[in-house]
Amino acid sequence: MVNQKKPDKMMNKQFATVGSSTYQRIKHDIIFGDLKPGAKLKLEGLKQRYSTSSSTLRETLNRLASEGFVEAPEQRGFFVTPVSREDLIEITELRVLLECHALEQSIENGDTDWEGNLVAAHHKLHLMEQRLLSGDESEKELWKRYDWEFHLAMIEACNSKNLLSLHSTLYDKYLRYQMLVLTYRGDVAVQEHKAMFDAALARDASKAKQLLEEHIRNGLEHTLAAM
Amino acid sequence: MVNQKKPDKMMNKQFATVGSSTYQRIKHDIIFGDLKPGAKLKLEGLKQRYSTSSSTLRETLNRLASEGFVEAPEQRGFFVTPVSREDLIEITELRVLLECHALEQSIENGDTDWEGNLVAAHHKLHLMEQRLLSGDESEKELWKRYDWEFHLAMIEACNSKNLLSLHSTLYDKYLRYQMLVLTYRGDVAVQEHKAMFDAALARDASKAKQLLEEHIRNGLEHTLAAM
DNA sequence: ATTTACAAGAATTTCTGATATTTTTAGATT
DNA sequence: AATCTAAAAATATCAGAAATTCTTGTAAAT
Numbered sequence: 001m002v003n004q005k006k007p008d009k010m011m012n013k014q015f016a017t018v019g020s021s022t023y024q025r026i027k028h029d030i031i032f033g034d035l036k037p038g039a040k041l042k043l044e045g046l047k048q049r050y051s052t053s054s055s056t057l058r059e060t061l062n063r064l065a066s067e068g069f070v071e072a073p074e075q076r077g078f079f080v081t082p083v084s085r086e087d088l089i090e091i092t093e094l095r096v097l098l099e100c101h102a103l104e105q106s107i108e109n110g111d112t113d114w115e116g117n118l119v120a121a122h123h124k125l126h127l128m129e130q131r132l133l134s135g136d137e138s139e140k141e142l143w144k145r146y147d148w149e150f151h152l153a154m155i156e157a158c159n160s161k162n163l164l165s166l167h168s169t170l171y172d173k174y175l176r177y178q179m180l181v182l183t184y185r186g187d188v189a190v191q192e193h194k195a196m197f198d199a200a201l202a203r204d205a206s207k208a209k210q211l212l213e214e215h216i217r218n219g220l221e222h223t224l225a226a227m
Numbered sequence: 228m229v230n231q232k233k234p235d236k237m238m239n240k241q242f243a244t245v246g247s248s249t250y251q252r253i254k255h256d257i258i259f260g261d262l263k264p265g266a267k268l269k270l271e272g273l274k275q276r277y278s279t280s281s282s283t284l285r286e287t288l289n290r291l292a293s294e295g296f297v298e299a300p301e302q303r304g305f306f307v308t309p310v311s312r313e314d315l316i317e318i319t320e321l322r323v324l325l326e327c328h329a330l331e332q333s334i335e336n337g338d339t340d341w342e343g344n345l346v347a348a349h350h351k352l353h354l355m356e357q358r359l360l361s362g363d364e365s366e367k368e369l370w371k372r373y374d375w376e377f378h379l380a381m382i383e384a385c386n387s388k389n390l391l392s393l394h395s396t397l398y399d400k401y402l403r404y405q406m407l408v409l410t411y412r413g414d415v416a417v418q419e420h421k422a423m424f425d426a427a428l429a430r431d432a433s434k435a436k437q438l439l440e441e442h443i444r445n446g447l448e449h450t451l452a453a454m
Numbered sequence: 455a456t457t458t459a460c461a462a463g464a465a466t467t468t469c470t471g472a473t474a475t476t477t478t479t480a481g482a483t484t
Numbered sequence: 485a486a487t488c489t490a491a492a493a494a495t496a497t498c499a500g501a502a503a504t505t506c507t508t509g510t511a512a513a514t
Contacts, residue, residue, distance in 0.1 A: 017467065075477075
C-alpha cells in the first residue's frame with residue numbers, strides 16, 4: 001500500500017498560507033522590477049493586485065521592510081526601497097565579505113554530500129549557460145535560479161545558519177540590481193563559474209575565495225556600467 | 228536594546244506610533260529575557276500585556292520574525308527564538324567578521340567628527356565601567372547602552388549603511404545571550420576597550436582589528452562558560 | 455501497553471468594516 | 485513665489501467573526 005498521509009494537502013504544499021504566498025509574490029515582483037524602485041505601495045491598490053486583505057498585506061510589508069526591500073516611513077505608508085549606485089556597492093562589498101568567508105568554511109567542512117550537490121548544481125547551471133550563449137534568453141528566472149543554487153551549493157557546508165540566512169537576503173538584493181539592467185555577461189561568467197567550481201572541488205580555499213571575489217566584483221562593474 | 232537617538236524637534240514623543248512602540252517593547256523584553264527563549268507568544272496574552280490589538284501585534288511579530296528574534300512556524304503561532312550554544316557561536320563569528328571589517332573601513336575613512344564622537348563614547352563608557360568596578364551593578368541597561376554606543380562609534384565611519392544595519396541586529400542578538408548570563412567581565416574588559424580605543428585613534432587598523440577580535444572572542448568564552 | 459482514530463476545544467489565519475489620526479492636495483490669500 | 489487652510493486621501497489601529505488548522509483527551513483497536 002502506498003503511504004499517502006494527506007493527499008489533499010500535498011497539492012497546495014507550495015504556499016501553505018495566503019500570507020506566505022503574498023510575501024513570496026510581492027518580494028518576487030520587487031526583485032524582478034514589476035514593482036519599481038521608489039514606487040508607492042498603496043494598500044488599496046495592492047489589495048486588488050494580490051487579492052488579499054489589508055491585514056495580510058501590512059504583515060507582509062512589515063516583513064519586507066525589515067529585510068530592506070520596502071521602506072516604511074512612520075505613518076506615511078510603504079514604498080519599494082529605491083536603488084542607488086552606493087547601495088549596490090555596499091551590497092556587493094558585503095556579499096564579497098560574507099560569501100568568501102562562507103566559502104572558506106564550506107570548503108573546510110564540506111563532506112561527500114556537499115561535493116555531490118555542488119557537482120549537480122554546477123552541471124545544471126552549465127547547461128543553462130550553454131543555452132544562453134546560443135541566444136536563448138527566454139528564461140531569465142530559471143537562469144538566475146540555477147546561478148543561485150550554484151552559489152548556495154558552494155557555501156552550504158559553512159555550518160552557519162545565520163550566515164546562510166544573511167547571505168540569502170544579500171543575494172536577493174544584488175539580484176534586483178541585476179534584473180534591473182538585465183544583461184548577461186556571457187562566456188566570461190561561464191569560465192569564472194567553472195574555475196570557482198574546480199578550485200572548490202580541489203579544496204583550494206584560498207584560490208576559490210580569490211576567484212569568487214573577482215567574480216562578484218566583475219559582476220558589479222558590469223552592472224554599474226549598465227546603470 | 229539598541230536605541231538611535233533622533234535629534235528631532237519632537238523629542239517628547241518617545242515613540243510615534245503604537246506599532247513602533249510595541250515593536251521596541253517586545254524586542255526589549257526578548258533581549259532582556261523578560262520573554263524567555265522558546266516561550267509561546269499567544270496573541271491573547273500579548274494583547275493584554277502590551278495593550279494593543281492583534282493586527283498591530285501580528286505586524287510586530289512578523290517584523291521580529293524576519294529579524295530572527297521570533298520564530299513563526301506556519302499556522303502554529305509565534306515563539307521567542309530559542310537560544311543554543313551553536314547559535315551563540317555563529318552570532319559571534321559573524322560579529323567578528325562584520326565588526327572587524329567595519330572597523331578597518333572606519334579607521335580608514337573616519338574624520339574629525341568621528342574621532343570626537345569616539346572620544347566621547349569611550350569616556351562615557353569608561354565612567355560607567357568605573358562605577359561597575361566599584362560594585363554598583365544597578366544599571367545594566369545603561370552599561371550595555373554605553374558599550375553599544377562605544378562599539379558603534381568605532382565603526383560608524385565605515386561608510387556602509389547596510390553594514391551598520393546588519394551589525395546592529397547582530398549586536399542585539401549577542402546582547403540577549405549576555406543578558407542571559409548577566410555577569411560582568413570586569414577589569415579585563417575595561418583594558419580591552421581602552422586598548423582598542425587607543426589603536427583606533429592611532430589609526431592602526433591592523434592592531435585595532437586584532438584587539439577587537441580578541442575582545443569579542445573573550446566575551447564569547449566568558450558567556451559560554453556561564454551558560 | 456501502545457498505537458490509532460476521532461471529536462471537542464483552542465488557537466491561528468484571514469477578512470470585513472469602522473474610527474481616529476495623519477498626510478497630502480488643492481485652492482485661496484498674502 | 486511662498487504660505488495658510490480646508491477638504492480629500494491614506495494610514496494606523498481596533499474589534500469581532502468566519503474559516504481553517506492545531507492540540508488534546510478519550511475511546512477503540514492492535
